[in-house]
Amino acid sequence: xxxxxxxxxxxxxxxxxxxxxxxxxxxxxxxxxxxxxxxxxxxxxxxxxxxxxxxxxxxxxxxxxxxxxxxxxxxxxxxxxxxxxxxxxxxxxxxxxxxxxxxxxxxxxxxxxxxxxxxxxxxxxxxx
Numbered sequence: 001x002x003x004x005x006x007x008x009x010x011x012x013x014x015x016x017x018x019x020x021x022x023x024x025x026x027x028x029x030x031x032x033x034x035x036x037x038x039x040x041x042x043x044x045x046x047x048x049x050x051x052x053x054x055x056x057x058x059x060x061x062x063x064x065x066x067x068x069x070x071x072x073x074x075x076x077x078x079x080x081x082x083x084x085x086x087x088x089x090x091x092x093x094x095x096x097x098x099x100x101x102x103x104x105x106x107x108x109x110x111x112x113x114x115x116x117x118x119x120x121x122x123x124x125x126x127x128x
């Protein structure tokens with residue numbers, strides 16, 4: 001029984017290494033969705049409000065949408081000086097988005113394995 005559980009952990013670890021490798025490899029092939037420039041603008045408006053005190057956010061049409069993640073991406077964009085290079089800018093945004101998705105998947109599986117499911121069912125998302 002102990003050997004099977006250890007083998008299961010190795011399989012899950014291999015899965016996550018492959019998942020990370022494939023994700024990093026294909027991030028350059030992500031397409032750009034129609035709403036990405038608008039999402040970036042939301043982050044820029046929120047960033048300007050927080051950092052510069054710009055009051056545009058108070059009358060901004062899309063101020064009710066959550067802007068925390070978009071603001072973090074704008075901070076990275078400005079910190080890495082990507083404002084002038086739109087390809088690098090959107091590749092960075094896609095890469096950070098993938099990493100957040102990867103971490104969310106990792107911790108979902110980890111907590112499901114620790115608290116809800118015993119055995120290999122967690123690999124398939126079966127929480128019975």
